[in-house]
Amino acid sequence: MKVGVIGAGKWGSALAYAFGINNEVYITSRTPRDVDNFLPLEEILKCEYLIITVPAQEVARWLEENFIFSGQKVLVASKGIEASSGRFLNDIYKKHIPDENIAFLSGPSFAAEVIQSLPTALVVNSLNETLSSEFAALFPPFIKAYTSKDVIGAEVSGAYKNVIAIAAGICEGLGLGKNAAAALISRGLVEMQRFGKVYGAKDDSFVGLSGAGDLFLTASSTMSRNFRVGLGLAKGKTQDEIMKELGEVAEGIGTSYALHRIAQNKDLYLPIAKEVYAMLEGKNPQESLRDLLSS
Ligand SMILES: NC(=O)C1=CN([C@@H]2O[C@H](COP(=O)(O)OP(=O)(O)OC[C@H]3O[C@@H](n4cnc5c(N)ncnc54)[C@H](O)[C@@H]3O)[C@@H](O)[C@H]2O)C=CC1
Ligand SMILES: O=C(CO)COP(=O)(O)O
Numbered sequence: 001m002k003v004g005v006i007g008a009g010k011w012g013s014a015l016a017y018a019f020g021i022n023n024e025v026y027i028t029s030r031t032p033r034d035v036d037n038f039l040p041l042e043e044i045l046k047c048e049y050l051i052i053t054v055p056a057q058e059v060a061r062w063l064e065e066n067f068i069f070s071g072q073k074v075l076v077a078s079k080g081i082e083a084s085s086g087r088f089l090n091d092i093y094k095k096h097i098p099d100e101n102i103a104f105l106s107g108p109s110f111a112a113e114v115i116q117s118l119p120t121a122l123v124v125n126s127l128n129e130t131l132s133s134e135f136a137a138l139f140p141p142f143i144k145a146y147t148s149k150d151v152i153g154a155e156v157s158g159a160y161k162n163v164i165a166i167a168a169g170i171c172e173g174l175g176l177g178k179n180a181a182a183a184l185i186s187r188g189l190v191e192m193q194r195f196g197k198v199y200g201a202k203d204d205s206f207v208g209l210s211g212a213g214d215l216f217l218t219a220s221s222t223m224s225r226n227f228r229v230g231l232g233l234a235k236g237k238t239q240d241e242i243m244k245e246l247g248e249v250a251e252g253i254g255t256s257y258a259l260h261r262i263a264q265n266k267d268l269y270l271p272i273a274k275e276v277y278a279m280l281e282g283k284n285p286q287e288s289l290r291d292l293l294s295s
Helices: 010-020 059-066 089-094 129-136 151-173 178-198 203-207 209-218 225-234 239-246 251-266 271-280 285-294
Strands: 002-006 024-028 049-052 073-076 102-106 120-125 143-148
Touching (some): 010 024, 089 151, 102 129, 102 151, 120 151, 120 209, 129 143, 151 203, 151 209, 151 225, 151 251, 151 285, 203 209, 225 239
Antiparallel strands (some): 102 120
């Protein structure tokens, strides 16, 4: 099958490698790169299957300026909620791609491990079950791909776990111990599940790979960029300093701002996300800890 990957960052490169094992794969990015099978965007858009890894905060503009729908089957591999509007990715994409042509990838999957062919399990989520199965069949043998129709459950899980991962990094950075980390991760899971229910997400997604799976991975490892954002905040670094050092996307930041906006609009109780937002805005982490323990 002819697969085009859009975005040659960490995740796009790892997915191009993985899909390339059984398929003809091409990759593109904003600036030309000296990598195998690199093509300009106009050529990539001619592929039957597209994998899009453009970050959540950039994708609305990217679609407006670059995307032309001509029947392609699209797998969105990014995770996040748009900060400026509080829109989920499926809302943003809806304007450009019909529901039957789009799927969303979720589950615990560090790019650095996928690119080494380490065993990984993922979920392809789409309202179109045939499309999910088609994408699932494109993965190589070291990746087990499940399918689900719970697009919103996958989206909420993938976006929210990044915010909890920032909180977990702060917890580690402050030396609060394993009891606190376990409490934070389990209460984080409850918080994201409660949030997801507002949008009709299914419980199964939260206890499976998309929710608990990705949360446990991201909130317990320095391999996670979001976890490292938390470590930086615990050290008293500013958001700008942290982003400069990181040099890669950490979707939990934008998503924290999106959740803040949504919580205010819908009057939702999101205690951990609220404190992560406040710390990103400069609140002292010790003060946030006191507030979380007493709320
Ligand atoms: N790295 C990982 O392990 C995983 C990442 N993801 C998600 O995949 C998405 C991409 O992450 P990474 O590739 O790891 O980040 P990265 O920081 O390595 O690369 C980001 C890519 O997006 C492109 N990009 C940024 N702004 C753009 C714009 N305005 N227009 C076009 N392209 C633009 C960059 O050129 C770069 O190719 C994020 O939503 C992330 O949460 C999901 C699962 C695993
Ligand atoms: O989503 C991921 C793993 O599933 C990657 O997490 P980070 O963006 O925090 O590195």
